[in-house]
Amino acid sequence: MNASSTTPSVTEVAQKQMKHTCEHHAECMKVIQAILDDEASEAEKDHFRENMDKCIPCIEAYRLEKCIKDSLNFKIVKKPCPESILNTIMSKINS
Amino acid sequence: MLVAMSETLTTNEYTDDLRYEVFNREFMPHIDSMYNFAFRLTMDEDDANDLVQDTYLKAFRFISSFEQGTNAKAWLFRILKNSFINDYRKKSKEPSKVDYQEVETTYNSEEASDTTYTVDLRADAVQELIGDEVANALNALPVDFRTVIILCDIEGFTYEEMAKILDIPIGTVRSRLHRARNLLKEKLRSYASSMGYDS
Numbered sequence: 001m002n003a004s005s006t007t008p009s010v011t012e013v014a015q016k017q018m019k020h021t022c023e024h025h026a027e028c029m030k031v032i033q034a035i036l037d038d039e040a041s042e043a044e045k046d047h048f049r050e051n052m053d054k055c056i057p058c059i060e061a062y063r064l065e066k067c068i069k070d071s072l073n074f075k076i077v078k079k080p081c082p083e084s085i086l087n088t089i090m091s092k093i094n095s
Numbered sequence: 096m097l098v099a100m101s102e103t104l105t106t107n108e109y110t111d112d113l114r115y116e117v118f119n120r121e122f123m124p125h126i127d128s129m130y131n132f133a134f135r136l137t138m139d140e141d142d143a144n145d146l147v148q149d150t151y152l153k154a155f156r157f158i159s160s161f162e163q164g165t166n167a168k169a170w171l172f173r174i175l176k177n178s179f180i181n182d183y184r185k186k187s188k189e190p191s192k193v194d195y196q197e198v199e200t201t202y203n204s205e206e207a208s209d210t211t212y213t214v215d216l217r218a219d220a221v222q223e224l225i226g227d228e229v230a231n232a233l234n235a236l237p238v239d240f241r242t243v244i245i246l247c248d249i250e251g252f253t254y255e256e257m258a259k260i261l262d263i264p265i266g267t268v269r270s271r272l273h274r275a276r277n278l279l280k281e282k283l284r285s286y287a288s289s290m291g292y293d294s
Contacts, residue, residue, distance in 0.1 A: 033273060037247060039254050060218070067218040068279065072233065072248040075226035081130035085144050089151045093118065 019055040028058050032065055109159050118155055121167040126151070128168065128250060129175055135245055136179050138234060146183055150175040166256060172246070173260045184238075216280050220287035228290070232282035240275035247272055 022028055028051070034040035035048050052058055109117070129150065134143035153174055154161070161170055233241060246252045246260060258265045 030269070030273060033276065034269075037254070037272075039269075063218040064216060064221065064280075065276070067221045068276070068283065069248050071221055071224065071226075071229045072244065073251075075224075076230045076233070076249065077226055078127065078131050078249075079134065081126045081147065082144065085130070085147055086126065089148055092148075092152055093115075093155045 017054075020057070022055050022057040025057055025061070028055070029061060032058065032062050036062075036065055036069055114155070114158050117158060117161070117163060121161075121163070122151065122154055122171060125168045125171055129171060132172060132245060132250070133175060133179070135234070135241065136176075136238060137183055142183055146175060146178060149178050149182070153178065168250075169252065169256045169260055172250075172252075176242070176260055216284040216287060221283060223290070224283065224286060228286050229283070232279060232286055235282050236275060236278055240271065240278055243268065243272045244275050244279060 028047075031040065031044045031047055034044050040048065052062065126147070130143060130147050133146040133150075134140065137143050137146060150171065154171055161167065233244060236244070242261070243257065246257045247254075252260065254265050254268045257268045261268070263271070
């Protein structure tokens, strides 16, 4: 997500104690939503950068939310509008 | 009501030629999105056809309140959503009879919405689901929750655009989306477990 120089390297992360529980998960869920929707404030982005790579529940939640959002966007079939509706609209506005 | 949609009371000068030009250039490219939105709101093909037609005819009739250069798609979605509420919602054949107010009250409670669902669904399980299963889970949501997910995740509107389309504050957009997604996760979870993708 974030490739800035402040992001710890993989080995640094591995050395860190990963968190297995998140004491402010409800708040984090709101931040994750805002990040994925590209609507996060600077404060939310900071919080995300600082915490995302060391909290297992948040990493999993992020993956899940992103997967659902992508599924909605790419998997659901979008039907074309039937030709007959187009024709009716055009004939009505032209009459 | 329609005049207020441009957010100003000024009407723009449109010659007849310009009306057709703007209609074709700004409005018609969104007809597939509009049709899909109408279908997901009404859950009925005939109603969706009528709703799209009515919306486009209204848009043409009130085209002078559309300000060129502003977001035509959001403007159209707003007319469609208002038409749906005023004309179709009462006679909707939607099978889900869940009372929206009741659901929103339930999910207004932070405890109910934020802590109970988190662990039971894995991304891998969602990845296995096909489009129809995801669509069915979405369609099973009460219409107001379904709407925010469609607008945000399928149509890609910003929170600000959604607030205008739905006539609600941005804070309500955020919280309604949050609740809608929690509800959707519950639906997806029951799909995933019924398919044997248990977590």
